[in-house]
Amino acid sequence: MGRADERRARQRGGHRGAPKRSSKAGGRSGIRRFFTWKKLLGTFFGLCLLGMAAFVALYLLIDVPKGNAAAVQQSNIYKYSNGATLARVGEVNRELVDLDQIDKGVRMTFVAAENKSFYKDSGVDFRGTARGLLNTLSGKGKQGGSTITQQYVKNYYLTQDQTVTRKLKELVISLKVDRQKSKDDILAGYINTSYYGRNAWGIQAAAQAYYRVDANDLSVEQGAYLAALLQAPSQYDWAVATDTSKELVKNRWNYVLDNMVEEGWLKSGERDAMKFPVPEEPKGAPGLEGQAGYLVEAANTALAKQLVGQGTAADMDEAETMVKAGGWTLTLNIDKKKQAQLEKSVKAQLTGKLDGKKRKVDADVQAGAASVDPKTGRVLAMYGGVDYVKHFTNNATRRDYQPASTFKPVILAAAVQEGATTQDDQPITANTIYDGTSKRPVLDDGAKVGFSPPNEDDVDYGDVTVQTAMNKSINSVFAQMGVDVGMDQVMKTAGELGMDVEGVKSVPAQTLGTMGASPLEMAGVYATLDNHGKKVTPALVKSVQHKDRTVRFPDAIGEQVVSREAADTVTSVLTGVVDDGTARTSVRDNPNRDGQQVAGKTGTSDFNRSAWFTGYTPNLVTSVGLFGEDDKPPHKQVSLTGATGLLPGKGRVNGGGYPAQIWAAYTFGAMGDVSEFDLDTDQGAAVRPTETPTVSETPTTPSEEPSSEEPTTKPPSSSPEEEESTPEETPSDDLPTSPSTSPSSSPPGGIELPPDPDDPQANENE
Template sequence: MGRADERRARQRGGRRAAAGGSSGTKPRRSGIRRILNWKTILGTFLGFCLLGMGAFLVLYMVVSIPQGNAAAQQQSNIYKYTDGSTLARTGKVNREIVGLDKVPKPVQLTFVAAENKSFYKDSGVDLRGTARGLLNTLSGKGKQGGSTITQQYVKNYYLTQDQTVTRKLKELVIALKVDRQQTKDDVLAGYINTSYYGRNSYGIQAAAQAYYGKDASDLTVEQGAYLASLLQAPSQYDWGVATDTGKRLVTARWNYTLDNMVEEGWLDAAKRQAMKFPVPQDPKGVPGMQGQTGYLVDAANSALANRLVAQGSAANYEDAKAIVDAGGWTITLNIDKKKQTQLEVAVKTKLSRKLDGKKRRVDGDVEAGAASVDPKTGKVVAMYGGEDYFKHYVNNATRQDYQPASTFKPLIFAAALEQQAKTQDGQDITANTMYDGTSGRAVKGSTIGFAPPNEDDQSYGPVTVQTAMNKSINSVFAQMGVDVGMDKVLKVAGDLGMHTEKLQPVPAQTLGSMGASPLEMAGAYATLDNHGRKVTPAVVASAEHKDRTVTFPNPVGDQVISSEAADTVTSVLTGVVNDGTAQVSVAQASDRDGQQVAGKTGTSDNNKSAWFTGYTPNLVTSVGLFGEVPKDRKDANGKAVKQGTQVSLRGAAGGGRVNGGGFPAQIWAAYTFNAMGRVTAFDLNTTQGAAMEPTPSDTPSQTPSETPSETPTTEKPTTRPPTTSSPPTKTSEPPVPPTTTAPVSPSGTPTDENPTGPFDPNNQQQQ
């Protein structure tokens, strides 16, 4: 082979090597790398952008500005009792349109400062905020702001409060068109005249009257800033009914609004510094809402609004409330008309008629609340919110700012049984377990020191859990809470229906130092009554609208504690009625007719609240009395006391300390024994507690959980509760309670002692 042939052969070999991917050459792309590269990614992105722009242009051309429908949508809401009879009808719109020239310019600017500082400069939309809202809607996260004044006006006047992607896209398009066709003043006027301010007030004129008793033209900058701040959360920020948190938040919002005005040059800084928060006047009831009606309607509206949020029909509670208030709803409540009347009569005869605010100032401080639940269905069959919706706007049945006190103790015992907890010396905690009932005894096994006194600082020595429940001995349940573990106690309490999510697991919670409502306590006890199956009290049975039907979940849920644990608590609580702190008012009630009853009394620190939560197999009712200052005043030392301040009930109706075994238990008995229909007996899956016949195996251990300070007593209870096989037999002669006067409870000590007077259990000084 010549040199030329060799050169040609090498060249051919080199080309084959290159084709085969020999070393030093770039390999050929294969698979997904041949498809995905920066050119295809960029092209795809641009394609989507063009597609989105095209779709938006089509949407812009298709969607037109509709006729304003906000006023037309305002219809009546009809509220019905469970039997179909009408409870109330609402819907007369409280709105008066006023021209922008009737609203002072500085007041106009408060709304711009609060909601949309760039209002006079923007094109009517906030694209970033709208995009965020769309993503939140798609992901189910709800609303996170971003709407301009123009967009909110469009939502109020042209569209609805519904939380859907379609509505948000329409809102965006219509807002762009409105901004082009209307002046900024027209948009602002529309916004402040269509917005909902709470208190059944639509528009600034109605709001000015509702909150300050004046026309919009007479509003000050401070008042305007409050109304503008209110729009973010009317229900939460209404000063007349707001919680401390709500008041703090609206005050911060008010400051934010005024500071924005200074920043924009709309308000002089020196004038701003001199401004004080303008506390609005108290709410006034809507015609037809007097008595208990307003409380029931508000509770129904709240339940429906919460359900709309849960279903995703509204972004948040405020939007849902606007949907409800827009009208057109037929709402059927679970309230039983007959039982509702019976509960109102019981409060009137056992409490209201005995109070005289002209004679005793403390009588004017007494507020009553109650909720009654069917444990088998979860229906709220009756509710007492206060003397009159027009006189006291806050619903005492649902408020959560008073301590439930010793009505929490059964939940501690329930946790002990459910967790199969043991005492510090290794004994199982049962109804017969011995504990040291010495007053002020420091709990053992806790890193947090706690040594609660008993009522009247009385010591009991070693006692069974049954006796401790009957006498409501604080030292026993403080130790039991530590034995179980307070984190576990709060978990079980939460499972039963209490709101314990934010509570700290500290021993002091064993005294019921958290806030709770009668409705909440009725729900927890209903779960016990229902053998451990969760009962979530339901005010509303159904809600229908011309556009939709809202379904509600079954109020009775899954088993949250064992039936044996729940039934053991019930058995023990029959002892509280027959031999404990509720004996005089409930066990000896003339119309008891042998009815078996379980329940627990409670009296909080400084006698600011008094409770009785009790139940029969078919009805659970929680009654609370709360000491509350009805209006601003000065105390005996001349110190200012603000409206709503929690105060002592001591001395009400001319008596001494107001115990849970007094007025609350009397109201409970008068209502329940009249409303229950027939005498029934508990069907309990347990061998423990006062409702069970004693057996040889029931003999309590003689070794207390902690070393006792006194010798245990051997005295037996004065009455023997019946077995579960039949209702108790009514005796012809009721047991005579002791006649000795109880010592006064030290300040700050929860009290639950059985009232001593045979004639008036509420008067500690009567013999």
């Protein structure tokens, strides 16, 4: 074998490496050997399987979470009786509405705008979601393309964060939600949780914010604008949009309607007739300033009490928590026009005259009032104070001031109801004679009971009829009458008429109105008298709506609590207070009265800490109270004397003054047609006018005004217990009373009576 052959043999045997081949000769590089088409295809399928496995794992691991509480948090809506919005209270301006409350055409504008295949798809747009993921990974930010289901899931179950984790969760939850809920439920959730700008969350708030209508009254054109708005609420709000933005939102509005025609949801002819619905100018959400806060607070309390009453809540704490959770729509019985009239009257007759910088006492004057329809019990108007954000206590519902002489009609009602007699066994009627001497000892079966109440300003009236005693508000007469009737029966009648007498002792002091009461409470008492003895419980709330709860309020008109004769007799007697008594100047002589028949009673507590007038026509009952409250903490009760510049000492604010003036300005401006009482009685001034005038036709000389000090001579107390029942600083006319001697049955002729200190004519400065 030659050398050549030997060399070839060695090469064949592997003893010598083969020379390297040039790549140009068709050789394969190292990299290409690793990335063959088979390997790439295998890798792709491997990743797909891995992704599918990961998605299955996510699907199994991720559950549909509880809804985001903030996404369904609602405000409470408060409305006047005519449906106009009074206030909206809550951190989130939202009111949930059911889908069937919204016109079908309006619903479909949202489907046309966001997701035409909504009713056919599985709840997920995979391409849009993938695009969103890629944009998130590349830092390009927000990316649209999500279905209505996905947007609902983002709003209700998740957050607005732009992260890969959130988007993956959105995908999985959307698939599950689409299988668990109906398409209508998802659409309802979407339009109720979306943000529309103008601080409006949900379609109901948006409808109010942009068009001043409820969601169920939206037109298709308006719905298309709201649907278009969701793409860019701030940019597309017509009130602040640039010309470019206005053009963009118009284009999108057209896009929405054109899609509806294309899908067969809107007729072409209807589409062509539609014009762009320019929204209303923005308006601040109604707040709690002025009287709104008092009305809202009172409505919340009424709702909470009813939730407890019907067993929905265990106690008031739980009930108040339920109310504050939101979602309530409360329609009040408040008449918007009458409410405005009452506020106007208080300002014109009182608050417009107060100047706390000039006079300290002016800063201490608080007014409260409540107006009730006696036939239905509806609270038509309420005045709680100068401004809820400045004075939070509702003066219309507070019960910490004495109603004073406005309690006297309750005593007469009890007397007639029970057929009570005097100490001399004479029936108590409007014509019964009592001794009106100031500080006259009250008697029970001829024995002194240790109570001798003074009349206001310690005036002696001598023998007077019950009618005159009511006209002149004579304490000594009604103190005796209360004992004649029996104080237990008087307090029982007070409770039946609507006063809260729980825990109140049945002592003669109560004849002077020494228990606490509110204007709303007294309006209810007098409304029951006006309603011929059928119980009237003032009702502030007309109706309540909540998607999860049903609340029904009891009828405001109850059973007969005193006889018609008793109620009508009191009404008849109370017309004399207006026509011939302490309210004649402010009410009888008011030029706007126009012949309207009126019954009412004044009340002025000693030390002038409160002044009242509660009066009524056949169709309207209103109680007005003025309260002296120190404007500095701890807000003690103080005197009203000298308010508005009335001279100290002679400047008493009495019930026949500002309270009656406010009452007259309001009532004669709000009462409607002139009417007369339909009375079933043969007693009282409405049936038998006073034969002999109890006052002279010319103003009398003012009597000496009471000092702010407690009387130096106190009536004796029959027992330590009775003495303890009288507050240490109880005014002289508020002290407990004891029975006086009973009178004869007919009035003496020509009785000359002294001036009445509760009469504004007795105050030369009023």
